[in-house]
Amino acid sequence: MKQRLSLFITLFTITLLFANFTSEAQTKKEKKQTLKELKGKAVKDAKKQAKALKKEGYTVIPGDLPMDMQIENSFFARLATDDNGDPKFFVAYQQSKGETFAAAKQAAYQLCLADIASQIGSEILGRIKSTVSNSEGMSDATSATQVIASYQNNVSARLGRTQQIVMLKKVDKLTYVTLSLKYPIAEAERIVKEDLRKKLESEANLGQEEINSLLDIR
Structure with missing residues (x-):
């Protein structure tokens, strides 16, 4: 410990x-x-x-x-x-235990995904939410906020392939697994913007220019 x-x-x-x-x-x-x-x-x-x-x-x-x-x-x-000097990866580091190696590994993997999703929520979706909060005269800020909040709860399901960088195990009655994964920030931003654009277009009463401005977070 x-x-x-x-x-x-x-x-x-x-x-x-x-x-x-x-x-x-x-x-x-x-x-x-x-x-x-x-x-x-x-x-x-x-x-x-x-x-x-x-x-x-x-x-x-x-x-x-x-x-x-x-x-x-x-x-x-x-x-x-990256080329702009910004951080390139979200990195998660988690440990878990289980009755078998497979169970412990899966539990650690899910914890890592949740960790990365939390980082995406803070770093990417957080900036978008901040834009909504600071926008004056947005035609449907309430719906936009709801769409972003709903998406944040399910963002881990939209992640593509993560890359494993640490995988360790220990057996002591139960099996313990230490796992670290990384995920490209640029890819996360691409997925988030693509998904939110579709959702905002269908679920919020916003003009195209408002959506473009909202998703222009870099």
């Missing part, structure tokens, strides 16, 4: 440091140096966390990457940026 908490704290710290790294106030040279430092820290932390998880009894799935490399890749996924 302590090792799991430690790993979550490390991931949270990496995320906070990355938020500073993506600040527009930094020059390209500063960002390059900051990224180099963050990657160096990620490698060290990954080795430390892998060692702790091994002591706890976790092992890799036969044929998968070594544990420290898997955790390192999870950190790197959080640090990855």
Whole structure:
């Protein structure tokens, strides 16, 4: 339990440091140096966390990457940026348990999906909801808000294929699975905009220009 908490704290710290790294106030040279430092820290932390998880009894799935490399890749996924310098992936890291490996893996997978959906709700749908709240004179803001809220509750069902970056297991009466998945933010934005456009056109009394403005979140 302590090792799991430690790993979550490390991931949270990496995320906070990355938020500073993506600040527009930094020059390209500063960002390059900051990224180099963050990657160096990620490698060290990954080795430390892998060692702790091994002591706890976790092992890799036969044929998968070594544990420290898997955790390192999870950190790197959080640090990855697109051509504009914006974060490239949503990353989820969850642990679960079950009577069998398959049950524990499925439970961890569903937790990761819920985590990614929550991030989409906060980062993408949150910006759209903010646009609705700040828009003056929108013809049907109430329906638009309802459409967005309804969609947010089901967004995980619309996600495409996620990419696994960490898969560890431990057997101690029950089977424990540690899983990390990543999902491209650009792809999530594409799906959300495409879905919401259709729903807003059919379920809200908004003009096309209003819908275009609402979905122009980048």
